[in-house]
Amino acid sequence: MIATITLNAAIDKTIEIDSFTPGSVNRVLKSHMEPGGKGINVSKVVKALGGSTIALGFVGGDSGKWIDESLSALEIETDFVLINQETRTNIKIIDTAKKQITDINDQGKEVEEIWVERLYDKVRLWAEASNVMVFSGSLLPNISSDIYQKLIQIAKEKGCKTILDADGQALLDGAKAAPYMVKPNIHELENTFGVKLKNEQDIIKCCQFFLEQGIGIVVISMGAEGALMITKDGAWKTEKIKVAVKNTVGAGDSMVGAFAYGIDKGYAPVEILSLAVATATVHVEQGTVFSQYSVIEQYKKRVKILEIR
Ligand SMILES: Nc1ncnc2c1ncn2[C@@H]1O[C@H](COP(=O)(O)OP(=O)(O)O)[C@@H](O)[C@H]1O
Numbered sequence: 001m002i003a004t005i006t007l008n009a010a011i012d013k014t015i016e017i018d019s020f021t022p023g024s025v026n027r028v029l030k031s032h033m034e035p036g037g038k039g040i041n042v043s044k045v046v047k048a049l050g051g052s053t054i055a056l057g058f059v060g061g062d063s064g065k066w067i068d069e070s071l072s073a074l075e076i077e078t079d080f081v082l083i084n085q086e087t088r089t090n091i092k093i094i095d096t097a098k099k100q101i102t103d104i105n106d107q108g109k110e111v112e113e114i115w116v117e118r119l120y121d122k123v124r125l126w127a128e129a130s131n132v133m134v135f136s137g138s139l140l141p142n143i144s145s146d147i148y149q150k151l152i153q154i155a156k157e158k159g160c161k162t163i164l165d166a167d168g169q170a171l172l173d174g175a176k177a178a179p180y181m182v183k184p185n186i187h188e189l190e191n192t193f194g195v196k197l198k199n200e201q202d203i204i205k206c207c208q209f210f211l212e213q214g215i216g217i218v219v220i221s222m223g224a225e226g227a228l229m230i231t232k233d234g235a236w237k238t239e240k241i242k243v244a245v246k247n248t249v250g251a252g253d254s255m256v257g258a259f260a261y262g263i264d265k266g267y268a269p270v271e272i273l274s275l276a277v278a279t280a281t282v283h284v285e286q287g288t289v290f291s292q293y294s295v296i297e298q299y300k301k302r303v304k305i306l307e308i309r
Pocket residue numbers: 184185186220221222223224225226227241242243245248249250251252253255277280281284
């Protein structure tokens with residue numbers, strides 16, 4: 001079982017506009033809503049790959065109820081803490097002419113301490129039944145930056161392998177608990193360390209920090225440029241795969257979902273990297289991961305991995 005923890009869930013409302021122009025009236029061509037937030041997206045990917053998953057975290061209000069019901073319709077098990085604040089809606093604007101995506105992400109609402117305690121209880125409970133726990137995404141505004149560190153410690157004590165996909169102080173604090181894997185994207189890595197990373201060697205050097213904490217697998221996703229994976233045994237990069245982009249929102253979560261699935265199955269890291277890039281590529285090209293596993297298997301043939309250290 002793979003449990004995902006989303007502290008800042010979201011309805012992702014995607015709107016398509018031809019030539020989006022800030023400061024003027026824009027007419028929407030098409031729109032749709034999906035249950036989102038990083039951990040929830042990971043659960044959707046695990047489900048699509050055929051794994052078993054449960055989505056945990058906070059949801060509230062009508063939007064929270066909608067997220068819960070939408071996941072049930074996808075046959076994804078949930079055990080959310082229901083809070084008395086409305087879950088956020090994030091807007092994703094796809095400019096169909098410029099082929100550009102703009103993310104407008106709400107920060108979410110504060111959560112009372114009693115509900116945070118309830119979440120700790122649920123993580124303790126589900127850690128007993130899970131092999132892998134994934135902690136993903138931004139924190140609600142009043143949550144302390146060391147929450148992932150504490151939750152990862154709990155999950156590890158119960159024998160779970162843990163994955164952290166976070167940013168800034170939450171990533172630095174969370175890393176102190178030595179999760180099994182971290183996956184920031186390149187921008188998050190640069191922002192977190194306040195550096196500009198010009199080449200692969202810079203990235204590898206920067207990621208030593210994570211290895212020194214005892215983290216087993218460090219994956220840096222780099223959008224259209226592919227991904228880099230660093231472990232104590234070496235470093236690998238994937239070659240660029242050119243695709244017609246439909247939607248990149250959640251591509252990183254597809255990658256994390258495939259890693260969670262592969263780690264749960266006990267696959268070797270390089271094999272998982274190939275599955276993860278194939279899954280993210282299908283996501284970017286088709287705008288969804290709910291395609292057949294056989295399609296993802298086909299895409300694996302396009303993934304070229306080079307050992308660089
Ligand atoms: N424009 C793109 N073209 C091809 N592949 C892409 C593109 N954007 C993302 N991907 C794939 O998805 C993975 C994750 O995307 P990325 O944007 O780095 O993550 P995040 O969503 O966390 O920012 C990349 O490593 C790559 O394999």
